Amino acid sequence: MKLKLLALCLGGCLGLQAADWPQFRGPNGNGFSDETSVPTDLHVARNLAWKTDLPGAGLSSPIIIGDRVFVTCSGGLKQQRLYVICFNAADGKKIWERQFWATGRTMCHEKTSVAAPTPASDGRHVVAIFSSGDAVCLDLDGNLLWFRGLGRDYPNASNSLGLSSSLVVADGVVVAQVENESESFTAGLDVLTGTNRWKLDRPKDANWTSPVLLKNSPYSLVVIQCSKGVIAVEPATGKTVWEYAEGGSSVPSSTPSGGVLYVPSRGLTALQPGIGGEKPKQLWQANQLRPGTPSPVVVGEKIFALNDGGVLTCGETATGKRLWQLRLKGPFSATPVAAGVFLYCVSEKGVAQVVDTSKPEGEVVSELELGETILSTPSISSGAIYFRSNSRLWKIRKS
Amino acid sequence: MSNRKNDSLLVKLSLGILSVVLSFASASANPPPEIAEPLKMIRAVGPEGRGNREASAAWKKLSESKAAMLLPILEAMDGANDYALNWLRAAFDAIASRELSSGAKLPLPELGKFLLDTRHNPRARRLAFELIGRVDPSTTDKLLVGMLNDPSLEIRLDAVQKAIDQAGQSLAASNNVGATLLFQQALSAARDARQIDDIANKLKDLGQPVDLPKHFGFLTEWKVIGPFDNTGNKGFETAFPPEQKIDFAAEYDGKTGKVRWQDYVSQHKYGMVDMNQPCGKLKEVTAYATMDFTSDRAQPVELRLGGKNSWKVWLNGKLLFSRDEYHANAEIDQYPMPAQLQAGRNTILVKVCQNHQVEKWTNEWEFQLRITDALGTPIVSAVQAGAEEARGAANNSPRNN
Numbered sequence: 082m083k084l085k086l087l088a089l090c091l092g093g094c095l096g097l098q099a100a101d102w103p104q105f106r107g108p109n110g111n112g113f114s115d116e117t118s119v120p121t122d123l124h125v126a127r128n129l130a131w132k133t134d135l136p137g138a139g140l141s142s143p144i145i146i147g148d149r150v151f152v153t154c155s156g157g158l159k160q161q162r163l164y165v166i167c168f169n170a171a172d173g174k175k176i177w178e179r180q181f182w183a184t185g186r187t188m189c190h191e192k193t194s195v196a197a198p199t200p201a202s203d204g205r206h207v208v209a210i211f212s213s214g215d216a217v218c219l220d221l222d223g224n225l226l227w228f229r230g231l232g233r234d235y236p237n238a239s240n241s242l243g244l245s246s247s248l249v250v251a252d253g254v255v256v257a258q259v260e261n262e263s264e265s266f267t268a269g270l271d272v273l274t275g276t277n278r279w280k281l282d283r284p285k286d287a288n289w290t291s292p293v294l295l296k297n298s299p300y301s302l303v304v305i306q307c308s309k310g311v312i313a314v315e316p317a318t319g320k321t322v323w324e325y326a327e328g329g330s331s332v333p334s335s336t337p338s339g340g341v342l343y344v345p346s347r348g349l350t351a352l353q354p355g356i357g358g359e360k361p362k363q364l365w366q367a368n369q370l371r372p373g374t375p376s377p378v379v380v381g382e383k384i385f386a387l388n389d390g391g392v393l394t395c396g397e398t399a400t401g402k403r404l405w406q407l408r409l410k411g412p413f414s415a416t417p418v419a420a421g422v423f424l425y426c427v428s429e430k431g432v433a434q435v436v437d438t439s440k441p442e443g444e445v446v447s448e449l450e451l452g453e454t455i456l457s458t459p460s461i462s463s464g465a466i467y468f469r470s471n472s473r474l475w476k477i478r479k480s
Numbered sequence: 481m482s483n484r485k486n487d488s489l490l491v492k493l494s495l496g497i498l499s500v501v502l503s504f505a506s507a508s509a510n511p512p513p514e515i516a517e518p519l520k521m522i523r524a525v526g527p528e529g530r531g532n533r534e535a536s537a538a539w540k541k542l543s544e545s546k547a548a549m550l551l552p553i554l555e556a557m558d559g560a561n562d563y564a565l566n567w568l569r570a571a572f573d574a575i576a577s578r579e580l581s582s583g584a585k586l587p588l589p590e591l592g593k594f595l596l597d598t599r600h601n602p603r604a605r606r607l608a609f610e611l612i613g614r615v616d617p618s619t620t621d622k623l624l625v626g627m628l629n630d631p632s633l634e635i636r637l638d639a640v641q642k643a644i645d646q647a648g649q650s651l652a653a654s655n656n657v658g659a660t661l662l663f664q665q666a667l668s669a670a671r672d673a674r675q676i677d678d679i680a681n682k683l684k685d686l687g688q689p690v691d692l693p694k695h696f697g698f699l700t701e702w703k704v705i706g707p708f709d710n711t712g713n714k715g716f717e718t719a720f721p722p723e724q725k726i727d728f729a730a731e732y733d734g735k736t737g738k739v740r741w742q743d744y745v746s747q748h749k750y751g752m753v754d755m756n757q758p759c760g761k762l763k764e765v766t767a768y769a770t771m772d773f774t775s776d777r778a779q780p781v782e783l784r785l786g787g788k789n790s791w792k793v794w795l796n797g798k799l800l801f802s803r804d805e806y807h808a809n810a811e812i813d814q815y816p817m818p819a820q821l822q823a824g825r826n827t828i829l830v831k832v833c834q835n836h837q838v839e840k841w842t843n844e845w846e847f848q849l850r851i852t853d854a855l856g857t858p859i860v861s862a863v864q865a866g867a868e869e870a871r872g873a874a875n876n877s878p879r880n881n
Contacts, residue, residue, distance in 0.1 A: 158634050158672065177577070179570050182603060184562045188811055217566075225539045225570045227532040230563055234527045236801070241788075241808035262805040274536075276529035287808065 096204020102145040102462045105199035105247035110293040111336045112378045112418040118464035119420035120479040121435050123449035127480040131173030138471040139196030145462035146202050153209045155195035160187045165209045177223035185213035185232015189243025197245035208255045212244040227275030237264035247291040251301045251316035254278050260288035267305050269319050279319030284309050290334040297340040306335050322358045333372040338379035345372050367401030375416040380438050407443040409434050414456040431455045511552040518542040519556045522567045543574040551590045557604035576611050602632035628669040640670045660686045671856040673812040697850045697858020698751020704744045706767025707759045709735040710833045715766040716790050722768040755845040766833040774862040775821040786814040787847035790833040795819050806835040807842045
């Protein structure tokens with residue numbers, strides 16, 4: 082009972098609840114939800130709670146805090162209009178909307194958009210960043226707490242194809258990866274003021290990966306990945322605690338699960354960080370598990386790598402051994418998310434496919450045609466799954 | 481809203497503009513006392529989060545204001561930096577949304593007057609335009625007709641689009657002469673590269689091709705020299721002789737032998753200066769291009785560069801900006817650089833680098849450059865303008881009739 086009270090108190094202090102989906106790939110940054118009431122038989126007539134129009138494009142995922150859904154978009158002349166919108170999770174009605182003007186470059190590849198990075202929340206603040214380097218922090222009611230123009234402050238911090246690294250918030254710091262070929266850095270911004278708590282020079286390489294939080298250390302560490310490998314830093318100070326320098330992908334991000342970090346490096350590499358912050362031990366390296374644009378996902382004792390064409394490869398988390406492959410209807414950009422034993426994969430053509438990973442060779446048990454291009458990773462909260470396209474947001478839940 | 485009401489608003493807007501013009505300076509300088517301090521706090525924000533903490537408290541207070549404060553917030557945008565503009569617009573949006581949903585009366589005539597006074601901040605005027613449009617879209621639609629040359633690029637974009645649509649309707653009605661005139665009017669006002677391309681394609685179909693390099697004002701006549709070495713991309717930071725002194729008579733050791741300055745004229749549709757042409761298709765190389773631009777007066781301008789290669793630009797020996805990125809993406813006006821032209825001759829020097837990549841999509845070794853005002857209106861060298869004027873006079877002389 083005391084433990085429960087302590088957990089509730091901590092949860093309240095931290096501001097996050099169990100059902101919240103506060104960042105890219107959910108509360109643990111790995112796309113997995115332990116919710117059991119997410120629908121597995123997707124059907125618009127039965128499962129659509131609501132859908133709503135969005136005022137602009139975006140690849141960012143919705144994040145959900147309590148009964149509110151937050152989405153970012155970009156639109157207007159040269160996508161210089163940046164949106165942060167709050168919807169009521171119950172009925173999809175807009176609660177508030179804030180718009181900003183980009184202060185940095187908005188040029189990006191036609192397939193992506195300025196609203197590519199997913200915002201993040203500590204339960205009290207919603208922090209959004211855009212490809213232009215503009216970052217805003219609002220409270221849950223839309224009150225503006227701070228604004229930063231990282232692309233204005235650091236004029237060569239941009240990528241002409243667009244930036245897409247999502248944010249994480251830990252220990253009162255927002256970690257923003259602004260890594261590119263020119264003025265490349267990762268910064269820790271004070272969540273209360275937006276000022277730099279630290280700023281690390283980073284390799285001059287195009288990089289679209291997102292930071293992830295490792296929670297199994299005595300204190301949290303943020304893992305920052307690039308083509309050289311990964312580093313783990315203290316969120317409060319930016320101090321590098323350990324480094325893995327055997328290379329890494331610049332597109333799919335690492336996946337933390339069960340105390341192990343699965344890094345898209347030479348296929349996939351499983352690293353087990355020491356609990357005292359020691360350099361991680363390499364558990365295995367699997368060339369046959371090679372994610373494309375989507376990041377890997379762990380479901381129980383299985384790890385999944387989805388390539389851009391739609392081949393889903395299942396491997397063993399313990400050894401990296403390949404178990405089976407399943408062809409889905411591709412192509413894919415969005416990272417799958419998982420609830421229980423089910424994997425939710427949405428193709429660029431807007432076909433959501435539910436894979437039952439408990440079947441011996443995996444099996445697609447349901448499909449839902451959303452009818453629009455979708456490059457955004459879905460989100461899960463309170464038994465519902467959210468999809469977003471460049472013009473719409475859907476909430477799908479059990480009938 | 482009825483047409484009568486629309487007309488009424490338009491009349492009010494027209495009558496009100498004079499009084500706004502007269503009160504322009506004092507309105508911005510003297511905001512209502514209840515929001516003077518929050519506005520001051522917000523206008524003090526700056527780079528790297530400077531002033532954010534104070535601005536946050538000020539924003540909360542400001543955003544709780546009534547509709548009457550919408551205009552002073554817009555006025556506070558005059559002269560505000562880009563960080564402050566975002567704080568102010570967020571407060572404006574918050575108040576406007578709340579007041580609209582509560583059914584409160586908005587100060588539409590005052591917002592309209594603000595909109596029509598083009599000396600105000602263009603983005604603030606766009607906010608006024610959008611808020612009026614939320615209440616009375618037919619009026620803003622009518623206003624667009626007279627806003628083709630508006631200093632707000634967003635308003636101008638909409639006005640040009642309206643003109644394009646009207647030209648399209650003439651075209652659909654087989655009124656080619658009318659369509660041509662309307663497209664030409666839209667082209668003259670357009671500053672957005674996509675709209676310009678769209679209009680140029682339509683005019684080409686109508687037998688009126690547009691000289692795009694001239695229309696955009698790309699600088700096409702250069703002297704170029706290269707290749708110099710850029711192995712390992714180190715040439716980007718290496719100051720080769722043209723960075724020390726521009727001497728057209730000089731000869732230097734280049735990467736593949738002796739190099740000297742040569743004339744280059746771009747024939748590219750979008751004014752690309754393609755270094756593969758004078759230097760050969762090489763990798764890990766760098767080259768320079770220079771030209772003199774004559775300005776009839778000292779004036780603030782923007783040098784606007786587009787390209788996929790790493791580059792540096794100097795104006796009269798001063799480095800304006802440099803960019804170390806290869807083969808990501810390119811577009812017209814990708815990098816606008818504010819600069820000050822001096823009266824008379826201005827020397828522009830561009831360094832453009834090629835890296836080691838061998839994929840087909842990495843063949844480009846080029847840049848495009850133009851000089852414009854802050855809106856993107858091309859500024860032509862006085863020498864070029866004089867030559868064109870002389871050509872025009874010669875063509876119009878009785879001898880040639």
